[in-house]
Amino acid sequence: MNRRLPGTISQCQKLLLATHNHAPTAFSTRFLSTSRVNRERQECQVLVVGGGTGGCAMAAKLSSRLGSDKVVVLEPEDKHYYQPMFTLIGGGMKRLDQSHRQMADVLPTKAKWVKEKALEFDPDNNTVSTSGGKTIKYDFLIIATGLQLNYGKIPGLVEALETPDSNVCSIYSPKYVDHVYECLRRTNKGNAIFTFPNCPIKCAGAPQKIAYISEHYFRKMGRRDNVNIIYNTSLPVIFGVKHYAEALMKLIKRRNITLNVQRNLVEVRHKDNIAVFEDLAKPGVHYEETYSMLHVTPPMSTPDVVANCKKLVTPTGFVDVDQLTLQHNKYSNVFAIGDSASSPNSKTAAAAAAQSPVVFKNVMAAIEGKAPTDIYDGYSSCPIVTGYSSCILAEFDYNLTPVETFPLDQSKERYSMFFMKKELMPVLYWKLMMNGYWNGPALMRKIFSVLKFNKKQ
Template sequence: MNSLRVCNVLRKTAVNSDLLLRGFATSNVLNENHKCKVLVVGGGAGGCAVAAKLSSKLGQGKVIILEPAERHYYQPMFTLIGGGIKTLADSFQPMGKVLPTLAKWLQDSAAKFEPEKNTVYTSNGDKIEYELLLVAVGVQLNYDKIPGLVEALSIPKGKVCSNYSPKYVNRTFEALQAFKAGNAIFTFPNSPVKCPGAPQKILYIAEHYLRKSKKRQNATLIYNTSLPVLFGVKHYADALWKIVKNRNINVNLRTNLIEVLPGQNKAVFQNLDKPEEKITTDYEFLHVTPPMSAPDALASCKNLVMDTGFVDVNKDTLQHSKFNNVFAIGDCSGSPNSKTAASVAAQSQVVYKNMMSVINGHTPARIFDGYASCPLVTSYNTCIMAEFDYSLTPLETFPIDQSKERYTMYLMKKDLMPPLYWHLLLNGMWNGPGFARKLMHFKF
């Protein structure tokens, strides 16, 4: 009798457990349906800045921000972290702290865009219906596209590093400190990249570090870039060519990293003008800028993007070429400007004003001139402040020749720009230096 009673109890417990588990399973598929005036997909610099402006204007709960990350990184600082000038802890704040309080934060990512239905589906299966959409998802880092690279980056205290990810950025200064002699190689991939000056910045900082640590005479510095030029704007490229010549840095144009052999400390490069020609080079230090692309979820929505996977927008208004209620900002935009945080600042006011025009039934009229700024750090105390527009014509803020290396520009990069980013740009209060430029050049 006791055995029978025990069996009945066990059987009832199993049934109740099964019902409980099924109840949890059922609750997980009851996804939410959200509706909003404006949906901002992405909580990076562009998403934050425009969401702050829009939510302040439209009021509480009218803007939803879709962003999965716990942390918001000030990515322009990664170069300084790689050079041992700043720390990773300096570069981020909690996402909840930087997003505008009047907006609603959904901590999830976009899985599917349906612009024909004014709808975005999240990775967790939620549905978001919007009146206006701002795509601000940035770019995707494709470390896995280079065979052997992820393996090389996983080796503790290894010789391979990359400033582009918070996961790897600390490796750069560690590898510089451990370097003794041999080839120090820096790469620029055959793809669009965010902050296209960053692959060179760490090159110049590393060269200065090696000089300071008395290791320069034992090092061969090599910059292998897929581009046909050292820098896209001739005014600054001319100055950079002088720097690499004076510092005895070897530059190989149209040379693309295609494989890393971590067990052998070798890197394989392809001559892009002669694809059959491959060169294998030994390294004792290898800084890799990974190939980049639009995020997969965005690139798969062919109605939203160009063949490149980036959002198909009018380069002047940043409004979508087909869907009038869709805009894009920052790195994911197909506008032909350089992908930098400074571009985002200039774009933010244009996007905000043009989105408000659509809300009010008017045609967008604000024009983005393609402004970009790239503070080219050239040592531990100098910087070239490159500023230019769509036509790659210098668009300099200060009434001086900004192609020269200056300590003042280095201080701006290191000490002024981070608080400007955290306290003004992300709060929708910084629209780039356009007004200051007019004042300094007496163009009222």
């Protein structure tokens, strides 16, 4: 195990203390002059790599506890996106400018923001090198890099997405999400195909959400009889949790949506409006399907800089952490939160919210020289929007057991769940989650459970 004693004063800090409140000597003048010139090396108590949902939540919690300039956030982007809104943007229910804030306004003021990319992790020496030529030395590291979108892994897809008159679209990137609604508006007949790739992805419910929203759109516009909705998923089932899968299968049948399982998109020929799929149950067997609209969920992976550090990751490229404590299995001063962690939960913002108090408490325990004891149960939530006024709120744990917050059957389509998804969750995200105050609905679930118990007595 790679351990560093918490609270150790660095040589740099000792030199600064030695010169504090004294007139500059020749030595101190030389030292201060050198420190101004040599800005390539920085030190911090906690380094958070990634300014997404998990990264911002951890930066807020830790900087509030540890104080100013103890936490460094390494993040190159100017904007922070609330990605769960992208399905609503695709359906024309929200605008792209409503989905983001400036990164400078989201990150906590007590944390230091280094607006650069991570280039290399060196966990043996507790350092991360950056695109700006810096080497950041940390006592503790939290990896919150999320997943990268690998559109280029499907031949013909990037060209199709970047061709304005192409009816190929994707809700997953802010670069392409506006085009989804444009495709909906100009599709009058033919096959509207929606895909799910053969790999772990963030928000695994989103590919079918946009399919259900699109189906409802065509009904509203009076085009449904002329448009065939096809959902091609690489998975063997529509949804991993049986309780919700049964409800979704009824919905698919009721709405006359064609479901093809174990079918993976491998090529797009946009000039001919043809999508090529491989039958995963029969490797090597391919199907060519003609489309009028094609919505693609891209293959995803952890960022290359994470996957390339073999000491930190599993063979599949995810940060190798204990699924309960989210502490690294080899390096005790390394933790992960969110989509880049190897924990086998569904990758959602709700999962990151539930993980955040666990990672926070376990990091604080490690700083104090104690073993981590807080446990993450795999909680995740997926509000499956089924149209312009309905939603199924799926909540479950590692065992794929429903863990429902509200005292009602959440497998049913409800307007109340839709309103919560569309109007309340964004406010909760920006006001509470980004400030480190939202830990998921566990407390709310306990309150409802007590009320339900008392009612029975």
